[in-house]
Amino acid sequence: ACESDTDVSRHPNLLVAAQDVAAMKRADGVSAPLFADALQQAQTEVDAAMAQALDIPLPKDPGGGYSHERHKKNALLLFQAGQLYTIKGDPRYANWAAEVLVRYADLYPTLGLHPEHKHQAPGKLFWQILNDAWWLTYVIQAYDMVLPAMTEDQRAQVESRLLRPYADFLSKESASTFNKVHNHGTWAAAAVGMTGLVLADDYYVNIALKGLDQSGKAGFLKQMDQLFSPDGYYTEGPYYQRYALLPFVMFARALDRHKPSMGIFEYRDRILIKAIYAAIQLTDGHYFLPLNDAIKDKGLDTIEMVYGVSIAYAKTQDKNLLAIARKQNQVVLTGDGLRVAVDLARSADVQFPFSSQLFRDGPNGDEGAVALLRAGDTTVVFKAASQGMGHGHFDRLGWQLYSQGAEIVSDYGAARYLNVEPKQGGIYLPENTSWAKQTVAHNALVVDRTSHFDGSVKRASKSSPELLQFVRGEQWQLVSAREANAYKGVVMTRTQILLEHPLLSGPLVLDLLAAESDEQHVYELPVHFQGQLMTFSGELAVNTDALKPLGTQNGYQHLWHKATLAPAAHRPLQASWLSNNRFYTLTAVAPADQTLLVAELGANDPEFNLRRDQALIARAETSGGVQFVQLLEQHGHYDGRAETVSQPRSAIARAAIEQHPGAQVLTLDTVSGQTLRIVLADDRAPERQHALSLGEQRVQWQGPVHLLVNH
Amino acid sequence: ACESDTDVSRHPNLLVAAQDVAAMKRADGVSAPLFADALQQAQTEVDAAMAQALDIPLPKDPGGGYSHERHKKNALLLFQAGQLYTIKGDPRYANWAAEVLVRYADLYPTLGLHPEHKHQAPGKLFWQILNDAWWLTYVIQAYDMVLPAMTEDQRAQVESRLLRPYADFLSKESASTFNKVHNHGTWAAAAVGMTGLVLADDYYVNIALKGLDQSGKAGFLKQMDQLFSPDGYYTEGPYYQRYALLPFVMFARALDRHKPSMGIFEYRDRILIKAIYAAIQLTDGHYFLPLNDAIKDKGLDTIEMVYGVSIAYAKTQDKNLLAIARKQNQVVLTGDGLRVAVDLARSADVQFPFSSQLFRDGPNGDEGAVALLRAGDTTVVFKAASQGMGHGHFDRLGWQLYSQGAEIVSDYGAARYLNVEPKQGGIYLPENTSWAKQTVAHNALVVDRTSHFDGSVKRASKSSPELLQFVRGEQWQLVSAREANAYKGVVMTRTQILLEHPLLSGPLVLDLLAAESDEQHVYELPVHFQGQLMTFSGELAVNTDALKPLGTQNGYQHLWHKATLAPAAHRPLQASWLSNNRFYTLTAVAPADQTLLVAELGANDPEFNLRRDQALIARAETSGGVQFVQLLEQHGHYDGRAETVSQPRSAIARAAIEQHPGAQVLTLDTVSGQTLRIVLADDRAPERQHALSLGEQRVQWQGPVHLLVNH
Ligand SMILES: [Zn+2]
Ligand SMILES: [Zn+2]
Structure with missing residues (x-):
């Protein structure tokens, strides 16, 4: 019993730490309103759950189904109950959590692999082991918080029948996932490693840090080395960066507490802190930039970023982060979360410095890059990064434009309605492959109506674009890159310059795309725009009474051909649109004989899976290469309330x-x-x-x- | 000089009144923040104008052009300069305004009719006399405020060369507009009447109130009698109601000051106050409901409503109005505006009671009605009103649905980009007639693919729908109306019921539309929906690789035919969509052999003037009448941030x-x-x-x- 009491005094010590508890108990709605709100919300949810019998169903359903959602919810309720016990000291919460943990300890040894497991690595509670790992990261934290209130017998049961076999399943029994230098491996490492910290079992901690053979060829440290570029960029793109971050920062914060001498947040030149800042920068100010498979409704207020901001703030005390916390309007119920809430309540005016930045890709930073050029409320995103693995899109040297925080020149993102069961269970839709990943779905050069690398991830993963320049002057910012492998015999070089000048009504994008080739090719350069078309300069031929798709494959089969704009003498080829009360004009300067196709997404979409986005596609057929020179101009203002309109024309x-x-x-x-x-x-x-x-x-x-x- | 001084002491006494000046001088950013903001903004604008030479161009351009916008701006600057002089007492503002007025007095006698005048009644400063009348309503208020600081000579010039000839032009010299019982007549009456009040010339006041012959057959009082229904509804619809209100409330407030014994705000059972409240109710909580020609970006924060709220608040002291002022986040620089600002600063929590209401149409309330059924965040708009004159649409018994303040079942509104010069000068576009006014552009029954009354305003204006019921119970609200004249030989009766029941996930719309006829007809009932289509129940045949328009005329030429949904055995005909993170399902219950067409707007639109809205069109061909029974269900929730989805299916x-x-x-x-x-x-x-x-x-x-x- 004495030994057990000694153990107890070390707890909790993961994201919630014993030394923060006194302050968390004192926090109130005046000194830390967001913390008080979060506490109130947790209490409402847990009290409601405690008032009913908690269901612990047999694993049965795939993602989105009842048993899946129930086990997820149970983990979060356990976690919240632990927080409530820690902060409010009410033993009812600990008793309830202990009881639920014991029930899971009864269930767990009876489970085989999940009945719905597919080709993905299978779990036991869930169809994918990724979800099992996620579950344990929360439940081990819950246990860390409530174990002081549990009987020795309960602890023995929970440790021997739930936590240890669970950690063993995630590690030894699922070696290939556990040893993966991949985000799934990070979740497993975090779950197993945190379990080791709580159970004071160094074996679990060591395999989590260094892989099953403890050689360091796998495990958390290797993941920190490999999964982020030196600039903190995660190769799958910002949408997955957000998701990948959570196990990194949770486990790192726990290590930071248990093994401060490791200096985990200093590791690799503060790579985790860089990754958190990179995730913030790689947004339009709120939503994550849709590079690769990305669903556009994830932003800085997701729970992963709430944790990320609290932990980054704990380690940096950078007040700028409070501006992000203000957007989030939410804190986590940890000591770090409390510090954010208290300091935010005291800070009247904080701004996060969204800025122009280069994010090199690849562990060594030599596999291309994503560049952000920012001026005022305008952001140019230039993607010359590597393929980004299986979720990558064939979008070499593609770009996007944001203005006033809204998409203007856009990327489709992923064709998926996440967790919407009637849409094929919420998984990636067929149109993610047939459209969203294809080159024509991007603001990137298409040659002969095929996609980069003929749509082969394997081929695309072998090489990266070459970053040429990322420089700025007083009135301009420039990025340039070259891609020589996407099409055989075609070398593309693209330079984008963001210009600010008093003669211009807003920051202007100058886009120069040169393709060198000895052969005859059809070159097409789409601009996927958001807004209502307004005017054209040139000869416009509209398909007014019949529409046909632009092509039959590689994404072209999904585009209705609405119109063709051909050059008129002495006038530049132009199309203008209105978006978000601002006018935009695309001006095509060269080549002389190009046309501009107007297209709308939605053909060959028998289930209405696609959004009805629009594109302007500059088209030229030449032998011996081509240079597209385009300008994207922002001008004027539409004020419907005051009935005033300024500069609606280029x-x-x-x-x-x-x-x-x-x-x-x-x-x-x-x-x-x-x-x-x-x-x-x-x-x-x-x-x-x-x-x-x-x-x-x-x-x-x-x-x-x-x-x-x-x- | 003595007589002149006596006159001077009566001023200002229109919207700004001498007895309010002391309080306006005392107002500060603590006691009346919105008033202080407005004062600061006025000062910034007028100071900027005073720092430059003010241009008073010769009238030349039509609406939206330079001279048009300049004269408009000058009137507002004069008005603001008058307010600044009144409140701040700085004579520079009065001197500047006096100088500008004298320059206008030099210009005005030299002007003939505006060179750009068209078939509309011509103005002198502007292409339409409507704009001239608008100008004088502001300038006479400016004069009222600065005249105490002007020399007698200046006053004589301004009155004899500008104000009197201007008022004469608006009245005697433009008799047909002035005597019109129409919104254009109201602007003229307000301008001339307020001029009479300021110049203490009863002739102008009398003709403004009672028409040129002072018989009362025309003029302001007749307009108050005729232009609003007994429920305060303006027959052209809410969009024009907003615009029409301003001269009514301005002139009435001025009369209220000068001739309190008239009791103008008591007139016709407080009709003007009712009209202000009606305008507020006839919104989705912010934007005016698009009935008839309406541009959808006008809402409660337009300047007309800012005046309306300040004046209604002055006359009613109804604290609920402060909730509207809070949305407006703006007050006018008058004593009434100050009272709103002060009381709003003191009121923590105010809510405007948006409610279910019936607005009868027609001066006697017997020309049909617009009904609002509201439950929670849901609003059903049922339009069984009269034609609404030239801006009316052929939409008898049409409806709209709003949920969470957003359009779900929508009306196109007007096809017009107001003041966007490249879109045909910003006027109504050809598609306003070919699409927006047509019956198929509405959620209204179309028989044999023609529009109501064959699209004849004249025929449509001869009769109104008959309101049958507007009643409610505990769990339901019902409205029903009959239209017997829109199609020869077809009597339509539509009943809409908004149901609330614990079995339903949100308020449900039950829509029953019966058409009685002895002949064979094709009946089509569109639901123009906003959102992303999700799922269908039935046999869906999608036009995946070619689109054709649904028809050739009466609006059908603008609809691409995207798919047809036919009944499948034992399943209701259903289409679901996602909008604003909520799911909606349209269920067609009867007739048995109907189909549902899926259509997208945009065919035969050679200038890309139309928005790309979507519709589901229930279709049945029968002899001997038909009954459409449809349900519009709201269900579930999509939370992209938390990755949770509930009840995505009907x-x-x-x-x-x-x-x-x-x-x-x-x-x-x-x-x-x-x-x-x-x-x-x-x-x-x-x-x-x-x-x-x-x-x-x-x-x-x-x-x-x-x-x-x-x-
Ligand atoms: Zn993409
Ligand atoms: Zn309409």
């Missing part, structure tokens, strides 16, 4: 691009009679000095971009 | 309707195995007692609707 009357010695010069004549020249040096070195004669004028400048105004 | 497994002696019985079998019966008595009298045998069961009830549950 400011660009004429646009031309010329190659001069050592530089390309894009000349924009505005409707107000001024001329803006954008000079782009062939040599992009930031410090290089350049000079050029433009007619009478001798122009000198430093760096890759120079802006000139003539009246 | 709760209705089977549905059948039977005629019993004296009552129709709709039997709904739920997926959970229960049966809900909705009994609808043929005799709808609210107090009537009914009895019916249903199998073994003897059912007795009172009133038109009765709900029964069997297990």
